[in-house]
Amino acid sequence: MTTETWSTIHSVYELSPTTFKKSSRPKEKYYAVKGGDAFYRTRHWKTERILNEARALLLLAKTKIPVPKFIRCGDNDDGTMFLEMSREDGVELSEVGKACHMSGTVGHNYVGECENCKAIAQANAKDFIQTILLPELANLTSDTTGLDGFVIPPAWMLETDTRSKWEPVTFSDPVLIFIHGDLGPSNLLMDPKTLTVKCVIDWENSGYFHPEFQKWEVDMGRYYALYTERNIHLELASSITL
Numbered sequence: 550m551t552t553e554t555w556s557t558i559h560s561v562y563e564l565s566p567t568t569f570k571k572s573s574r575p576k577e578k579y580y581a582v583k584g585g586d587a588f589y590r591t592r593h594w595k596t597e598r599i600l601n602e603a604r605a606l607l608l609l610a611k612t613k614i615p616v617p618k619f620i621r622c623g624d625n626d627d628g629t630m631f632l633e634m635s636r637e638d639g640v641e642l643s644e645v646g647k648a649c650h651m652s653g654t655v656g657h658n659y660v661g662e663c664e665n666c667k668a669i670a671q672a673n674a675k676d677f678i679q680t681i682l683l684p685e686l687a688n689l690t691s692d693t694t695g696l697d698g699f700v701i702p703p704a705w706m707l708e709t710d711t712r713s714k715w716e717p718v719t720f721s722d723p724v725l726i727f728i729h730g731d732l733g734p735s736n737l738l739m740d741p742k743t744l745t746v747k748c749v750i751d752w753e754n755s756g757y758f759h760p761e762f763q764k765w766e767v768d769m770g771r772y773y774a775l776y777t778e779r780n781i782h783l784e785l786a787s788s789i790t791l
């Protein structure tokens with residue numbers, strides 16, 4: 550029973566009381582939108598990234614990191630791919646400051662945006678990332694880039710390096726750790742009452758990479774700034790290219 554459906558140019562989302570389903574989109578949906586053809590050509594791996602997230606959720610289920618539970622994954626009739634997972638409610642960290650979650654508390658707003666809630670949530674997220682998320686991810690190691698033979702580097706470097714295929718590279722030792730690949734405030738779901746991290750979502754760009762790839766920010770402006778560090782992107786790209 551689907552209770553809510555919405556879409557972006559890249560994905561369709563279906564929410565039920567207990568599940569969340571994400572599907573990739575077919576070519577005609579991209580071309581139906583102004584400028585969508587450019588997105589279609591430059592945003593690679595439309596179905597593979599869904600499969601990559603499915604594999605990541607199965608891997609991460611063994612860790613202490615709160616992630617959605619994998620339910621199933623497969624092909625839709627129109628050639629797109631879907632991933633169904635458990636529904637995890639919460640407020641994206643990027644959205645927390647748009648309303649006060651502690652109205653009535655001294656120093657907080659009763660209406661409108663609340664800088665205090667935003668600051669509390671960002672501090673909690675930072676603590677969670679440093680004390681739980683990063684140590685758990687650093688425990689997952691590999692000698693080969695990507696995940697199960699497929700390599701999709703972090704989202705923030707793909708506008709600099711637009712190649713459509715990255716070959717897995719194997720090193721002589723397991724020097725690689727598991728990287729989220731899009732670790733910004735839109736992918737941290739917060740408990741609206743406690744303003745602590747409830748779930749880490751959107752693992753499409755995850756995989757095994759050098760520790761230098763594990764970039765993150767809890768502030769949107771600072772997160773977007775990662776996309777502009779072209780010299781760092783080129784350096785990282787060469788470190789995973791034979």
Ligand SMILES: [Zn+2]
Binds near residue numbers: 648649650651663
């Ligand atoms: Zn507040």
